[in-house]
Amino acid sequence: MSTWLFDLGNTRLKCAPLIEGRIGEVIALSHREGDLANVLDRALPARIEVAHVASVAGEALRVALLQALAQRARRISLARTQAxxxxxxxxxxxxxxxxxxxxxxxxxxxxxxxxxxxxxxxxxxxxxxxxxxxxxxxxxxxxxxxxxxxxxxxxxxxxxxxxxxxxxxxxxxxxxxxxxxxxxxxxxxxxxxxxxxxxxxxxxxxxxxxxxxxxxxxxxxxxxxxxxxxxxxxxxxxxxxxxxx
CATH class of the missing domain: 3.30.420.40 (ATPase, nucleotide binding domain)
Structure with a gap:
């Protein structure tokens, strides 16, 4: 089990494992590569402990990512801007x-x-x-x-x-x-x-x-x-x- 970070932008999804507080190898995936669930199947392990997500993409794409992550992550945490x-x-x-x-x-x-x-x-x-x-x-x-x-x-x-x-x-x-x-x-x-x-x-x-x-x-x-x-x-x-x- 592991912790992963996800940065969902308007053009690409970037993700990386969090290893002892540091970012591991970054994977960049274009939205145009197809269904997010299938893309993540090729990039991620079958199960992860926690997914920390930052998203500025549209609602449909954000929901698609969260649904795909829900199939493999025990917990999903969505980052929000704080004062x-x-x-x-x-x-x-x-x-x-x-x-x-x-x-x-x-x-x-x-x-x-x-x-x-x-x-x-x-x-x-x-x-x-x-x-x-x-x-x-x-x-x-x-x-x-x-x-x-x-x-x-x-x-x-x-x-x-x-x-x-x-x-x-x-x-x-x-x-x-x-x-x-x-x-x-x-x-x-x-x-x-x-x-x-x-x-x-x-x-x-x-x-x-x-x-x-x-x-x-x-x-x-x-x-x-x-x-x-x-x-x-x-x-x-x-x-x-x-x-x-």
């Missing part, structure tokens, strides 16, 4: 409106650094959150990620490719122009947030990126660091307290 957790204090007056993925990522980021962090999640959405050195969340921003920008453009204008192209300052073909424009919009928002964060704090904040779309952006953001499984890291911290409740 305060340890040193972390959320800026939202209504904490339930802050996505649990952002909450858990901030929890992990502060635990990692113990310092001021500008945290950027790059998945379906681009999320940006600022945390000061004491763990106080100073607020954030949400925008479409470069991937979602491309998908939205393609949906409205099918002749515009959904994928492909390379970033360049001034592109000489449409695919490169699309890649450059969508990645450039995300980079500009991050850089502007970085400058405002420095003004707010009086010094630079560490820039930390996580999520499936960080590779293309990190190289163009000097000093940025990557942490791909940050939500699962935060879920592991949350689970340690939940298990003692």
């Amino acid at each position: 305060a957790f340890g040193a972390l204090r959320i800026a939202y007056a209504q904490p339930h409106k802050l996505g649990v993925d952002r909450f858990l990522a901030m929890l992990a980021a502060h635990a990692r650094t113990g310092d001021a962090v500008l945290l950027c999640g790059v998945g379906t959405a681009l999320t940006i959150d600022l945390i000061d050195a004491s763990g106080c969340h100073l607020g954030g921003r949400i925008a479409p990620s470069p991937t979602l920008m491309r998908e939205a453009l393609h949906a409205r204008a099918p002749q515009l490719a959904e994928r492909g192209g390379d970033y360049t300052d001034f592109a000489a073909d449409t695919e490169d122009a699309l890649a450059s424009g969508c990645e450039g919009a995300a980079l500009a928002l991050i850089q502007a947030s970085r400058e405002v964060a420095q003004q707010r704090l009086g010094r630079p904040a560490q820039l930390l990126l996580h999520g499936g779309g960080v590779e293309e952006l990190t190289a163009r953001l000097p000093g940025a660091q990557q942490a791909h499984a940050l939500v699962l890291e935060g879920l592991a911290i949350w689970a340690a307290v939940d298990s003692m409740a």
